[in-house]
Amino acid sequence: MTMFKILTTVFGVFLMFSDAIADSIMIEDAYARSSGKMAKAGAAFMMIHNYTDTDDRLISVSSDAAKMVQLHTHIKSDDGVMKMQHVPNGFLVPANSMHMLSRGKDHIMFMGLTEPWEHGQSIPLILVFEHAGELVIQVEVDLERKDRAHKH
Ligand SMILES: [Cu+2]
DSSP, X not given: OOHHHHHHHHHHHHHHHHOOBOSSEEEEEEEEEESSTTOSEEEEEEEEEEOSSSOEEEEEEEOTTEEEEEEEEEEEOTTSOEEEEEOTTOEEEOTTEEEEXXXXXXXXXXXXXXXXXXXXXXXXXXXXXXXXXXXXXEEEEOSSOOOTTOOO
C-alpha cells in the first residue's frame, strides 16, 4: 500500500464518521457547546454545504437533548446590544455554496437541556431541509474550542 493510498483510506474513514453526507447536503465541522456544567442552554455550529444546483433552506431542527431547539441569529437592537432572535424562516443555503453557523451569528439553539453537556459527548440532532429533507447527525460537544471564524 502506497503512502497516498493509506492517506486517502484514512481520510475516507474520517469523513464517514465526522460528517453527515446526504445526497446533496453535507455538514462539516459541527460542534456544540454550553457555557458550563450548570448551563440550561447550549448551541451548535457547523458549515452546511449545498452541492446541488438548487437553493435549499434549513427550515427546522429537533433533538432529544433539549426541551426546545430553534434556529437563532444575533441582531443588533436599537440600544446597540446584540440579541438572539428566533428565525422562523430558517437559513438559506445557496446552490453550489454553503452557509456557516458560527458564534455570534446564525446558530442552532438548545433550550432546557435534558442533561448537562460533557466535553466530548455526542448530541443527536435532526436537521430538516426544504429540498434535501431530513438529515440526522451527531454533534460533538467541544467546550474548549475557540471559534476560528471569530478573530477580532
Ligand atoms: Cu440562540
